[in-house]
Amino acid sequence: MPAGLVTVWLLASALLSEPPPQCQGPGRMEERAAQLQAQMRRLERELAEAAMASGKDQQEEEEEKEERGDWRRWSALPLAGLLLLLLVLWACPRAVRLAGGVGSVPHVPPAPLPDPQALACFYERSVRLPADEVSRIRELVEGFADDLLEAVRSVCDRELDMELEESIGVGSLYENWRLDRPLACDLLVPFSPPEPYRFQADLLPPASHRPECRAYGTIRVLGPGPGACLCGDTQQARDMLCLVHGQQGLVCCPDLLWAPTAPFLSWSSVMRWFQATLTKAWARISHKYDFELCFQDLECPGSLRIRFRPGRTVLFHLCPVVQFDGSDMYLIPGQGLPRPEWDTSRGLLGPDQDTAWVLSSAVYEKRFLAWAAKRLPSGPCHLACLQVAAFLHQKQCRLSGPSGLCHYHLKTALLHLLARLPPEAWHRSCLRARLHDLLAFLQRAVQSGRLDHFILGSRPALPELGIPACLRSAQPPNLLAGLVAHSQLLCRALYTLAEMRRNAAALVREYGPHDPQVP
Numbered sequence: 001m002p003a004g005l006v007t008v009w010l011l012a013s014a015l016l017s018e019p020p021p022q023c024q025g026p027g028r029m030e031e032r033a034a035q036l037q038a039q040m041r042r043l044e045r046e047l048a049e050a051a052m053a054s055g056k057d058q059q060e061e062e063e064e065k066e067e068r069g070d071w072r073r074w075s076a077l078p079l080a081g082l083l084l085l086l087l088v089l090w091a092c093p094r095a096v097r098l099a100g101g102v103g104s105v106p107h108v109p110p111a112p113l114p115d116p117q118a119l120a121c122f123y124e125r126s127v128r129l130p131a132d133e134v135s136r137i138r139e140l141v142e143g144f145a146d147d148l149l150e151a152v153r154s155v156c157d158r159e160l161d162m163e164l165e166e167s168i169g170v171g172s173l174y175e176n177w178r179l180d181r182p183l184a185c186d187l188l189v190p191f192s193p194p195e196p197y198r199f200q201a202d203l204l205p206p207a208s209h210r211p212e213c214r215a216y217g218t219i220r221v222l223g224p225g226p227g228a229c230l231c232g233d234t235q236q237a238r239d240m241l242c243l244v245h246g247q248q249g250l251v252c253c254p255d256l257l258w259a260p261t262a263p264f265l266s267w268s269s270v271m272r273w274f275q276a277t278l279t280k281a282w283a284r285i286s287h288k289y290d291f292e293l294c295f296q297d298l299e300c301p302g303s304l305r306i307r308f309r310p311g312r313t314v315l316f317h318l319c320p321v322v323q324f325d326g327s328d329m330y331l332i333p334g335q336g337l338p339r340p341e342w343d344t345s346r347g348l349l350g351p352d353q354d355t356a357w358v359l360s361s362a363v364y365e366k367r368f369l370a371w372a373a374k375r376l377p378s379g380p381c382h383l384a385c386l387q388v389a390a391f392l393h394q395k396q397c398r399l400s401g402p403s404g405l406c407h408y409h410l411k412t413a414l415l416h417l418l419a420r421l422p423p424e425a426w427h428r429s430c431l432r433a434r435l436h437d438l439l440a441f442l443q444r445a446v447q448s449g450r451l452d453h454f455i456l457g458s459r460p461a462l463p464e465l466g467i468p469a470c471l472r473s474a475q476p477p478n479l480l481a482g483l484v485a486h487s488q489l490l491c492r493a494l495y496t497l498a499e500m501r502r503n504a505a506a507l508v509r510e511y512g513p514h515d516p517q518v519p
Contacts, residue, residue, distance in 0.1 A: 113501070114508040116432045119388070122512030123431070127387045129178060138173065141185040141316045144289075144306070149189065149318075151281035162273070165190040167318070170362035172407070175369050177383045179390050179407070184315035188330055188362070189302075191270075191320050197223050199265065201324045201331055204356060206475065213481045215359040215456055215474070217331050219265035219322050264355040265322070267333035274320050275301030322357065327468045328364060331357035361455035364465050368415065368455075371463055375423045381431040386414045388431070389438050395507055396500045403496035404489040405442075409479060413442045415454040419462060439501060446493045449484040452476040 113119065145167050152164055171186035172178040193199060204216040278301065282293050290309070297303040302318040321330035334353065376382065390407050397403055417437055418426075426434065445451040457476030458467060483490045 112505070113432055113436055114505045116429065118508055118512060119432050119435070120428075122508045123384050123388055126511040127179070127391050128384070129183075134173060134176070134178065134183065137183045137314060138169065138185060140314060141187070141306075142167070142169065145185075145187055145316065145318060147285060147288075148278070148281055151285045152277050155277060155280045155284060161194060162191045163194065164320075165192075168363060170360075170366055172411075175366050175383075177386050177390075177411075179387055179394070182313050182315055184317065186317045186362075187319065188321045188332070188360075189318050190323050190330065192322075193221065197221060199322050201322055201357075203359070203470070203474070213477060213479055215453070215477050216356045217324065217359050218355050219331060219357060221263050221265055265357075266354045267357055268354050270320055271301050271333055274318075278302075278304075278318070321360070324359065325468050325470075327471075328367070328466060329468065329471065330360050330363070332360045334358060359456070361453075364455045364467060365411075365415065367465050368418075368463070371465070372418045376426045377424060377428070379428045380426040381428050381434055382414060382418060382426050384428075384431055385434045385438055386410060388435055389414075391511075392500050392504055392507060393496070395511075396496055396503060399503070400496060400499055401492075404483050404493045405446075405496065409442065409451060410438070412451060412454050412479060413438055413445065416452075417441060419454075419459075439497065443494070443497050446480065446483070446490065446497065449478075449480055449490065451479045453479060 114122070149164055149167060156162065156164075167187040167189050169185060169187055173183060173185050178184075200220040200222050201217050202220065204218060275295070286293070292307040294305050294307065295301060295303065296305040296315065300317070302320065304316055304318065306314040306316070308314075319332055321332045323329075324331055334356065372382070373380065389410050393403070393405065393407075393410065417434070421434075421437075442451075453476040455465075455467060456471055457474050458472055478484070480490075483493055
């Protein structure tokens, strides 16, 4: 048999002799390629030594070498192509294809999760945050935020500037499943224009040129009839800059809050105004506090950091929002809260992205979790299940790189399970079973390429939470659309979920107590 065919046959046997993983990471691909190259060099050396030991005369050896060289020259290209094909097949045995849907990946039986006792001890020791610590942080941030917003109101012109309402706490810290330190509070700050003007929020129709990871809306600035604005009063107009009118009607001055996008409100202009106003407000009250306040993210002016003198820090996020249709839905700026539980896709609309606000259902999600908790048995495991899954996902991403999934995907999967399973299924003793259900639900969602938003397009079986009818009947956004648009990311997400299951027992042993009897 020719040497090239022997080499290909042996390499193919080596590749097919072991079960292929669901999808390999870049590091493993490079390691495997190096192993194959070393094996091919070794085989070539063995073939050359065998040819020299055969006792052939020099002429026959030269002819054989020439023949072998010709064969290698002619077969080098197909051989390299075949090796590349075998590498691809070994690395990802069945590609994820998109043809109106997502192709399935071969099912690999998941590794068993840790036993219930070890899992419960692990949660208590390494995952659960002390309730008193969470309560202290929330009390500190809320008290300071109220003082800061009051200072904002004092530096604004009450007749011409935006009007800020009381803040609303949302997100994981207020839903009691926060995982990371330092702890961070997310606060929505509704605002409205000066009288006699008002905002009208409208949903944008789904666009075919972008992934449907979010719902978007625009905010139209509506004014009164001609002559009703304060700037029409010549007695006051001399030393006053009207935020609404220029010299020729609505929004002509480029310095106005929504001037470049009239008659729609620009969220980037709002965030710049918010940053400038917060800076003035802090300068007015900073003497009252024995800590420093700074912006932790210049692209998100509402992300603030409190730094105490010993070095301890507290984070919180103030996000200016506009109420949608008198409900508890809010339109938030495109970069209002860059937290993992909020950000499912960074892509916004194309040419009009500055006027496209993201529709947030955070208040309704918090309300549903509070409603569900009243129906569940005492000390339910639903939040522990979410926290353990988020912890395992976070540790796995540090091992194998980003997965394309975020904590909001895990939370949405839990909300769907809470609506489907009976209350008794969430007893504290069911933590292991519900963790299995959560990971399996998320894996099926990723395999199908679809995870529906929980609130938008909600089913009639859900409780009456005050959700507007137009949002109940809307097409729910697909939170995995960003992954579906890039099949490699979808494959990466599936690989991460499989590795989470495989490494769960090891992570629990590493971060949990050594003796399961000791909490």
